[in-house]
Structures are given as structure tokens and as C-alpha cells.
Amino acid sequence: MANLELPDALLVQNYVSGDENALATLIKRHESRIFGFIYSKIADRDTSNDIFQDTFIKVIKTLKSNSYNEEGKFLPWVMRIAHNLIIDHFRKNKKMPMFRETEEFSIFSVMSDDEPSIESQLISAQVELDLKKLIEELPLDQKEVLVMRMYQDMSFKEISEITGVSINTSLGRMRYALLNLRKVIDKHQIVLTN
Numbered sequence: 001m002a003n004l005e006l007p008d009a010l011l012v013q014n015y016v017s018g019d020e021n022a023l024a025t026l027i028k029r030h031e032s033r034i035f036g037f038i039y040s041k042i043a044d045r046d047t048s049n050d051i052f053q054d055t056f057i058k059v060i061k062t063l064k065s066n067s068y069n070e071e072g073k074f075l076p077w078v079m080r081i082a083h084n085l086i087i088d089h090f091r092k093n094k095k096m097p098m099f100r101e102t103e104e105f106s107i108f109s110v111m112s113d114d115e116p117s118i119e120s121q122l123i124s125a126q127v128e129l130d131l132k133k134l135i136e137e138l139p140l141d142q143k144e145v146l147v148m149r150m151y152q153d154m155s156f157k158e159i160s161e162i163t164g165v166s167i168n169t170s171l172g173r174m175r176y177a178l179l180n181l182r183k184v185i186d187k188h189q190i191v192l193t194n
Contacts, residue, residue, distance in 0.1 A: 008074035030075055041086045055082045076161035083162050137184045142177035
């Protein structure tokens with residue numbers, strides 16, 4: 001029970017020292033964020049579960065071999081491992097990621113807190129579908145930053161740590177993603193209402 005209040009760095013030390021429960025606490029603490037990140041890229045629950053498991057197998061191997069040195073940065077380190085495994089998955093399958101609406105995940109289902117009318121639900125669903133189609137037209141690096149920032153609410157610091165690029169590069173990719181999104185909207189002659 002005492003593990004729940006401990007910071008990540010101390011839990012990592014405790015796990016390396018032989019406390020198996022410390023790792024269970026770390027996994028439970030960050031599970032939804034890490035799985036959500038993987039699932040947002042893969043959009044397949046079984047494959048996402050496999051990559052999630054592989055991520056923690058790699059974490060365990062690294063911690064057990066005493067080669068972990070990311071003091072105080074456990075979550076970004078694990079996210080980077082997951083990110084690399086996702087890239088490996090797409091390289092192996094030679095296909096680009098698709099962001100699909102599924103029964104399990106819809107950004108509007110987590111955003112609303114009042115019971116929306118049927119009409120507003122239909123409009124929200126259509127807007128979300130249209131936006132996802134437009135995002136698909138962006139270059140992969142820009143799409144990745146946009147999704148991490150807008151759909152996963154990550155800071156640019158977290159994005160830069162996960163993707164392995166500088167904060168300025170992440171900011172630049174976001175800026176170009178928004179500029180290119182505007183061009184795509186213009187190309188499709190979509191009228192945005194405020």
C-alpha cells in the first residue's frame with residue numbers, strides 16, 4: 001500500500017532491489033496513458049496489447065540488467081520504448097498507421113460531460129470523422145505530433161522525449177501540421193464555423 005505514494009524513481013530502485021510489487025505499481029500507475037498512446041497509433045486492441053506487453057518485457061529486461069539510467073524520467077522512457085516498438089511494428093507490416101473511430105474509443109465520448117442531444121451527437125461524430133480524414137493527409141511526423149498534442153494532451157516536452165527530437169522540432173512539426181491542415185481544409189473547400 002505504501003508503494004502507491006512513492007515517486008517513480010524510488011519504485012524503480014525498489015524493483016531493481018527485488019520488490020516485484022514496485023513494478024506492478026508502476027505499471028498500474030501508467031497503464032492507461034501508455035496503452036492509450038499505443039492504441040491511438042495501432043487502432044487494434046489485440047496488437048496494442050501485444051505491444052504494451054512487449055514494452056514492459058523490454059522495461060523489465062533493462063531494469064534487471066541494471067542498464068536503466070533515466071533517473072526521474074520513467075514515463076517518458078517507457079513511452080519512447082513503446083514508440084520504437086510501434087515503429088518496428090509498422091516497418092514489419094510495411095503499412096502506415098490509421099487513426100480509426102472504434103466502439104471502444106471516440107474523442108467526443110471522453111470530452112462531453114452533459115447528455116448531448118441526438119442532433120449534436122450526430123454533428124460531433126461527423127466533425128470528428130471529417131477531422132480524422134483530414135489528419136490522414138498530413139505527413140507522418142506532423143500527424144504524430146498533432147495526435148499526441150490534441151488527442152493525448154501531451155506537453156511538447158513529453159512529445160520531444162517520446163519521439164527523440166528537440167522541443168523546437170516538435171513545435172515546428174505542430175506548426176506545419178496546423179498550416180498543412182488549413183491547406184487540406186481549403187483544398188476540400190470545407191467551411192469552418194466558429
